[in-house]
Amino acid sequence: MMRPLLLVLLLVLAGCASAPPKAPPPPAFAAATLQAQALAAGHASLTGKAKRDNNEAIEQLLAQLDDATLARDAAKLPAGDPLYTFAGRVLLRRGLPLPHPFERGGTSFGQANRPAADNDGYRPPLKVAVLLPLSGNQAAVADAVRDGYLAGYYGESRRRPSLRFYDTAAGVKAALARAATDGNDAAVGPLGRDEVDAVFADEPPLPLLALNRGTHAPAAGSAAFSLSPEDEGISLAQALIERGSQHVLLIAGNEDSQRRTRDAAKAQLERRGVKVIASLGYSAQMSDALAQLAQTHAPDAVLLVLKGPQARSAIPQLALANLLQLPRYASSQITSGTGKPADDMALDGTIFPTEPWLIRNVQGLPSQASVASQVDTAKGPAARLFAFGVDAWRLTAYLEHLAQQPNASIRGATGQLSLDGFGNVLRRPAWSRFSGGIAVPLADGAR
Known part of the structure; x- marks a missing residue:
């Protein structure tokens, strides 16, 4: 009589033994x-x-x-x-994908009344106000940005918005108010940091693509695009982190933009656990200090935030201190004051960030050389601002796409552009290395 009961019990126990083990709980947050x-x-x-x-x-x-x-x-x-x-x-x-889109609430970037987007996300406004200091001491800077914007605008064969330019020299808030009254559905600008802070201190009357970044975050439905020294400092730090640097020697000039690049790079390196063994101010007589550092701290990389002539003076001093063999990175300012290969051979091996359009062809854009043969603001030091203006146009047309599509980016004249959750345009630059006194483009990832 007991055998059937025993058999049932054995079968139940066998079933329990064959049940798969429970998966371990997912790891807790760090x-x-x-x-x-x-x-x-x-x-x-x-x-x-x-x-x-x-x-x-x-x-x-x-x-x-x-x-x-x-x-x-x-x-x-x-x-x-x-x-x-x-x-x-x-x-x-860090160049890593987002697991899901940013929460942007009802952010529209003013696109509600526009025609539907093209397959690639192209959906420009209907009427755009461009706010620039067209007179005054910033007019030359504004000219290069304006010319770049118009080059991008006229290079587009699809539907384009009507444009109207407003001079901000007499006051950015007045110019923005006029732009809103005139029926524009979006604005690009202003250009100055103080002006950007002024318009983002309150809710702007139009969706705005600001062309600088201040202390105020962009308002909801607006964005900010900048070639700021701080962003470049972060890019330089990220490049050093990706190559595995642990002990970095930093040498920087004393101009405002150099200090801002230096401070941003140093802060980002230290956040990630990289030790900045020294942050030296540039001097024509650094050899003794460098030799002492080489003996006591042993850097594994050098970061130069210097203009070309300063770097040409600093690099022989690194050689005297037996530091020339180290990986050497520099800010984009190293190209200022260069152009003679015989002199610039002293910079050979130095890697620096730059705008892709200045060093290679960018899909959808004419070459920098061809544009420079026709427009003065597309050559020399102004060319970087020209490229910035080209990308300001591209962002005008693709801002909604960048905001709504996770991990969306566009290849611009100044780099790979994406939009963070705060409304700031992030830029991953291209990279070059001096070789034979000439800046040679590096393939993506080759740095």
Whole structure:
């Protein structure tokens, strides 16, 4: 009588034994992620210095995460979590994909009444106001940006908006108010940092693509595009991090843009655990200091934030200190004051970021050489601003696409362009190396 019962019991036990084991619970957030999440929760309520300090604290915490942990934790953040905007920005800076789009709420970038987008995302406004300092001491800068914008505009064969230019020299807020009254549905500009802060201190009357970046974040439905020294500093730091540098020697000039590049690069390196063994001011007599550093601190890479003539003086001093064999990176300012290969051979081996259009063909654009033969602002030092203007036009037409499509980017004259969750255009530059006294383009990833 017991045998059937025993058989049933044995079958039940066998079934239990064959059940698959439970999967282990997913890993918890990293401690740094949890701390950053707590700071991000209150970020929107902060203002001024408190907000800037909180942003820096969040950046410091996220910098502690390796790529895999950052990507994993970002993917696990719940919808609407304030930390995702910060984590996504760090992912994009590192060249990593977003796990899902940024939460942009009802952001429209003013596209509601426009014709539908083309397959590639092209959907420009109907009427665009371009706000530039067309008179005054910034007029020469504005001329190069304007010419680049018009070159991109007239190079497009599809539907284009009507354009109207407004001079901001007499006051940016008055120019913006006139642009709104005139029925424009979008604006591009202004160009000055103070002007950008002025228009983003309040809600602008039009969706705006600002052509600089100040202390105020872009308003909802607007964006900011800049060739800022700070962005270049971050790009330089990221390049050094990607090559595995751990102990960097930094030498910088004393101009404002050089200091800003230096400070941004140094801060980003230190966030990621890279030691800046010294941050030296440029001098024509650095040999003794460099020799002492070489003996006591042993850098594994050198970063120069110098113009060409300064770099030509610094590099022989690195050689005297037996530091010439180290990987050597420089800011884009190294091209200022160059152009004679016999002199510039001293710079050989130095890698620096640049705008793709200045060194190679960019799809959809005429070559820089062909444009420079017709337009003065497309050659010499102004060419970088010309390229910036070209990309300002491209962003005008593709801003909605960048905002709504996760991991969308466009190949621009100044680099690969994408949009972070704060409304800032991020730019990954091209890279070149001096060889035989000539700047030679590097293939993507070759640096």
